[in-house]
Amino acid sequence: SIQVRQKVVQVDPKEEDDFDRELRALMQESIESRRSDLRARPALNMTIPMNVSEGIRDHPRAVEGESGEETVDEEGVSGALNNKVRVKVLVKRGNKQQTKQMFIPRDSSLVQSTKQQEAAELEE
Amino acid sequence: EETGEDENYEFGKGDFTEHACRYCGAQNPACVVRCNVPSCRKWFCNSRGNTSGSHIVNHLVRAKHKEVCLHKDSPLGETILECYNCGCRNVFLLGFISAKTESVVVLLCREPCLSVNALKDMNWDLSQWCPLIDDRCFLSWLVKVPSEQEQLRARQVTAQQINKVEELWKTNPDASLEDLEKPGVDDEPQPVAFKYEDAYQYQNVFAPLIKLEADYDKMMKESQSKDNVTIRWDVGLNKKRVAYFVFPKEDNELRLVPGDELRLRYSGDAAHPTWQSVGHVIKLTAQEEVALELRASQGVPIDLNHGFSVDFVWKSTSFDRMQGAMKTFAVDETSVSGYIYHHLLGHEVELQVVRNTLPRRFGAPGLPELNASQVFAVKSVLQKPISLIQGPPGTGKTVTSAAIVYHMAKQGQGQVLVCAPSNVAVDQLAEKISSTGLKVVRLCAKSREAVSSPVEHLTLHYQVRHLDASEKSELHKLQLLKDEQGELSSSDEKKFKALKRATEREILQSADVICCTCVGAGDPRLSNFRFRQVLIDESTQATEPECLIPLVLGVKQVILVGDHCQLGPVIMCKKAARAGLAQSLFERLVLLGHKPFRLQVQYRMHPSLSEFPSNSFYEGTLQNGVTINERQSTGIDFPWPVPNRPMFFYVQMGQEEISASGTSYLNRTEAANVEKIVTTFLRSGVVPSQIGVITPYEGQRAYIVNYMSRNGSLRQQLYKEIEVASVDSFQGREKDYIILSCVRSNEHQGIGFLNDPRRLNVALTRARYGIVILGNPKVLSKQPLWNGLLTHYKERECLVEGPLNNLKQSMVQFQKPKKIYS
Ligand SMILES: [Zn+2]
Ligand SMILES: [Zn+2]
Ligand SMILES: [Zn+2]
DSSP, rough: OOOOOOOOOOOOOHHHHHHHHHHHHHHHHHHHHHHOOOOGGOOOOOOHHHHHHHHHHHTTTOOTTTOOSSSTTTTTTHHHHEEEEEEEEEEEEEEEEEEEEEEETTTSTTTHHHHHHHHHHOOO | OOOOOSSSSSSSSSOOOTTTTTTTTOGGGGGGEEEOOOOTEEEESOOOTSSSOOOOHHHHHHTTOOOOEOOSTTTTOOOOOOOTEEEEEEETEEEEEEESSSSSSEEEEEEETGGGGGGTTTTTEEEEESSSSSSSSSSSTOOOOOOHHHHHOOOOOHHHHHHHHHHHHHHHHTTTTGGGGSSOOOOOOOHHHHHHSHOOOOOOOHHHHHHHHHHHHHHHHHTTTTTEEEOEEOOOOTTTTEEEEOOOOOOSOOOOOTTTTEEEEEOOSSSSEEEEEEEEEEETTTTSEEEEOOOOOOOOTTTOOOSSEEOOOOOOOHHHHHHHHHHHHHOOSSBHHHHHHHTTOOOOOOOOOOOOOOOSOOOTTTSSOHHHHHHHHHHHHTTOSSSEEOOOSSOOHHHHHHHHHHHHHHTTTEEEEEESSSSHHHHHHHHHTTTOOOOOOOOOOOOGSOOOOOOGGGGGGHHHHOOOOOTTTTHHHHHHHHHHHSSSHOOOOHHHHHHHHHHHHHHHHHEEEEETEEEEEEEEGGOOOOEEEEEETHHHHHHGGHHHHHHTTTSSEEEEETTTTTTOOOOOHHHHTTTTSOOHHHHHHHHHTTEEOOOOOEESHHHHHHHHHHHHHHHHOOOSSOTTTGOTTTOOOOOOSSOOEEEEEEOOOOOEOOOOOOOSEEEHHHHHHHHHOOOOOOHOOOGGGGEEEESSSHHHHHEEEEEHHHHHHSOOHHTTTTTETTGGGGGTEEEEOOOOOOOOOSSSOGGGGGOOHHHHHHHHHHHEEEEEOOOOHHHHTTHHHHHHHHHHHHHHOOOOEEGGOOOOOOOOOOOOOOOOOO
């Protein structure tokens, strides 16, 4: 095998500033267009389907049938369980709700509430 | 240094699988997403490679595409990312939230779903909305980042290549990176040179650059239309209607200035007809409101406040005048003297001496005594046809310029023309020159006549009104009539205009010195004037063609004043800037070997504050004209870590974030500490007008203003009186105490605006008595100059952290500075 020297990443500051400006312009335009579009005030449709919440309560580590992920993480399931948390991602296919399983890092801010919930479960 | 396997090292062959990243070829299904724009559908990976954002984010930003789809073999399967609630697919607005009590997460858009109040009552935790794109990369647990191995084997694509290929895709969606090598793709304009054969070649180079900048300026300004603007109505002293409203601005983008033209529109309703009027910006209030004086006096729907639209009215005047000046320079032999012609074009010319009798003393009445380097500068320039004077911060540039102009005016060579690119600088100069007793006329653009000026009494329009105010004067009578009625009959208007023109001419002709902006020198009212002697201040902030406008009126002796170590002209069009339009004439002449006279004694900064700028930007030549004692803040009890050294770098570790407008950055921790520092200053007896807060980012500027007025523990009014401004807008000015908030604090994106050494120089040289810098040394130290500054502060025990009332030396480790290759 050959030694490959890793390149020092050099970002041209001009390109950098320029990219920065375009990203910010895109963000602004996105936010503004949504704000001014009054039709984009949707009715709420955010209830968690019963089967999802029940599924979790009954089998906290259950494997969802339609999910493609359990062992995709190269660290393996045990590794994944150590520094990652299993969550269900709720998506809509047309009007149908579906859940997909994923592992997200334990230190993600998203996990904070989930962690608290787990702690509560352990105490039970 | 890393090692990697190199088995099938075959990048750049173009035979990637369908879902391979179109930039780098990475093809792990867990690492790529497809752009979901129907005309695009290209795949990109989530690695940063050699750029600050991941490839997919680079593509979305450059192509302005906003939707993506995951790969069928990825953890979520083939899924278009969208808001669970409303279906919004704009990935820049999406983020995850989780349920309060379940391990369930959904994607939710930031606008409007995240702000829908009813959601708060449901089972969702809205406090931890986690953006899908974070630090310019998709969340790596959703779309994996290719491993180091994978990245090493991928094509090493640069930001420039990405830019170019994205440009190419607009016309040829199937193009590959290899196509970039083909000629014709890259039509960069011809770059500027040091020397030019003749003025035609000069024009051939600069005319396309000015055209590029003009086109960009036009496009940008005309795209700045705003709807749903709310108006507050008022009437000005001249009885004209004034509309007040908020017109958001961005960093480095559109900056409204007094004199700009805007169009105000109302599209009409049952009770009101469609209406529109053009007006001039007369001022920008501290609350960021624009005051627009309308041209129309009749039919203004002043009973309405909402639903107006505002457009920018772009005018080509300044660009036309630059093009005109270049043409004159080429075709009119008398436009500049032969010596100056050749010198400007970089030709070798035998040194010429201007045979002027030198005055016995070089100071001028009404001005402070000159120091040795100032006297030397005045003396030398008076006998040279072309001179450069470099004035580092606080070295008395304006006084020196005024003294030079005084002596030139006394030489009897005719009227002297004095210019600068900015109105502020022209006003300052006009005032100083006027104090020597010379007759000064300040010529303002017609569109700025309603803008208040600190030298009102010197302006041409003021003098026209007050020259002959006797009862009998026809002009005066017509003026009064016009003021009363708002307009005149067409025959009276004709008469009024003719009388006014004659009076203007009379006043201009009787002046010793005429002051205007560089662009103002192209005013038709000066077209029949000739000026042999021209002084241009702040010339390092003007583009070459801009500088040429005052020169082609017959110049034989020119003095360019400026400082090429401070910020140069602002060029909005990248292409034009890359080609060298941002380089001033002053700078080019220096590069050609023309040595500027440098003013060497600074009278602004406490000697501790001038040390670093002197060493880093002026080869250590800056001497102090003020002593430590003269800059001692007596009676001010402020916790400077080292007595007699009124400076410290206050270590901040808070994160930067994109501001609410989405167009800039802010840093909450720094803002909170700025407020604490300001409060401490105020408590210790410093008054608001002595303090300036500067920051390179508009987002932070606005946030600090807001934060201080809400959270400051003293009277709100005190905080309102404190000037918070951008580094750039502080150039040429000073305050007793400066607080600099650096804002940038991130792993990958670098330090943006702070990279420019000239901006750092400006930021560090505004304070007279003391400076506090807030920033993240870990991030800033990567840049060599900042690393030097941090080391300077550390060595002087002025690098501190902790609460303001208990500052401790910081032990934070600096990063190794990266070398800059240019
Ligand atoms: Zn696309
Ligand atoms: Zn890639
Ligand atoms: Zn939504």
